[in-house]
Amino acid sequence: MLKQIDAETLRLWLEEKRPVTIIDVRNEEDRAQWSIPGSLHINAYEALKASQRSALSDAILPIGQPIVTVCNAGKMSERAAEELASRGFEVLSLAGGMTAWSLSWNTAEVALTYARVIQIRRAGKGCLSYLISSHEEAIVIDASLPPDVYRSIAESRNLRIRYVIDTHIHADHVSRSRQLADAVGAELLLPPQSRVRFAYRPLAAHEVIAIGTAKLEAIPTPGHTMESTAFLLDGEGLFTGDTLFTSSVGRPDLHADPAQALTRASFLYASVQQLLALGPGVHIFPGHTSKPPPFDGVPVSERLDVVAGRLQNWMVSEEAFVKRILAHIPSTPPNYERIVALNESEELPIGDLTELEAGANRCAVG
Ligand SMILES: [Fe+2]
Known part of the structure; x- marks a missing residue:
């Protein structure tokens, strides 16, 4: 079962300084427009869109803390979350992506x-x-x-x-x-x-x-x-x-x-x-x-x-x-x-x- 996190919960995590690794999987152009402060960028958008199974295989990620994957609307981040979950990471996809995040504060x-x-x-x-x-x-x-x-x-x-x-x-x-x-x-x-x-x-x-x-x-x-x-x-x-x-x-x-x-x-x-x-x-x-x-x-x-x-x-x-x-x-x-x-x-x-x-x-x- 795919796990998601909503924008308000992620907002509270960041406000409380909870350890979390945020991975932004959007392309370079979208990333350059705006991003979640402190997030890591892995340009995996096209690979995820093409359903390549190893889109994030090169990623070196910290263990022992949850990962949140982020894209524009919350679809490609789900694929990224599935891939990382299959590798044993505790991972959540940001529901609604950056569009939902736009109301964060x-x-x-x-x-x-x-x-x-x-x-x-x-x-x-x-x-x-x-x-x-x-x-x-x-x-x-x-x-x-x-x-x-x-x-x-x-x-x-x-x-x-x-x-x-x-x-x-x-x-x-x-x-x-x-x-x-x-x-x-x-x-x-x-x-x-x-x-x-x-x-x-x-x-x-x-x-x-x-x-x-x-x-x-x-x-x-x-x-x-x-x-x-x-x-x-x-x-x-x-x-x-x-x-x-x-x-x-x-x-x-x-x-x-x-x-x-x-x-x-x-x-x-x-x-x-x-x-x-x-x-x-x-x-x-x-x-x-x-x-x-x-x-x-x-x-x-x-x-x-x-x-x-x-x-x-x-x-x-x-x-x-x-x-x-x-x-x-x-x-x-x-x-x-x-x-x-x-x-x-x-x-x-x-x-x-x-x-x-x-x-x-x-x-x-x-
Ligand atoms: Fe204005």
Whole structure:
């Protein structure tokens, strides 16, 4: 009988630091897109597909700990598991493969003066969402995981989620902010725009939201999208969405024609300059990371002076920035138009969204 492991159980194993050997049997191209941190790669996909019985015969594997085989959707990993099981290994196939893994997550925490920041990292996509808490109150920014993830984190710490915020209308993942706000009775706050067709409270420029003794200021940062907004927490933490990352900036071209992309790139230059001027010691908390974050508890964050140093060749002048950014636009992510349509729709998205969202993150330029 073939044994499987579901994505949530494997997630818990990694969180608990249980010894496990993860073998990724996908081809080079798929592996290069994204992978489970710490996994081994054996390019056995074609051999497994051709039902070659010794597809993994060269593999030297540790004994005494379980092996989990992984592929795109959980079919070839079953064949790999069968082969390794026949050689006496204790082996499980990841049910649903990397598609199922795309909803996996882990956390990292930072204590600031008035608030605690929990960075909730969607391992598959590199999407970073945040639960900011102060005195039993909490705000969630850019929810990208099912509402129960945020609800269980809040409940385990006796926190009430009062507000749910999106930094902008996302194109890489289906926002779960509406569902989360509904599920926990929180207020949904969004940057003002006429894109979405559902009810929300628009955030005024420089509006300050109080949470416990902490204060979060909305700072308009058009560029990646025109409604993009960053949030400054007590002058210490800066939630930048997809405007500014730890060593790159957001792409200005999605859902835009070339003329709009040019305009947005100009806006982005001014927005990035504005953020970089907020103070060298401010820590940025971006909306994405280019690689799936490992289960290491280390936050994806950087001081603004370090970020400024990394971007100094970009920020020479607006003209140079625009020229450079438009020359470095990465390929368009799959399904983004359908994802944007869902994020703007009056209807709540239903069903399994992981197939739509699967794949690497391509929000950054640089
Ligand atoms: Fe984005």
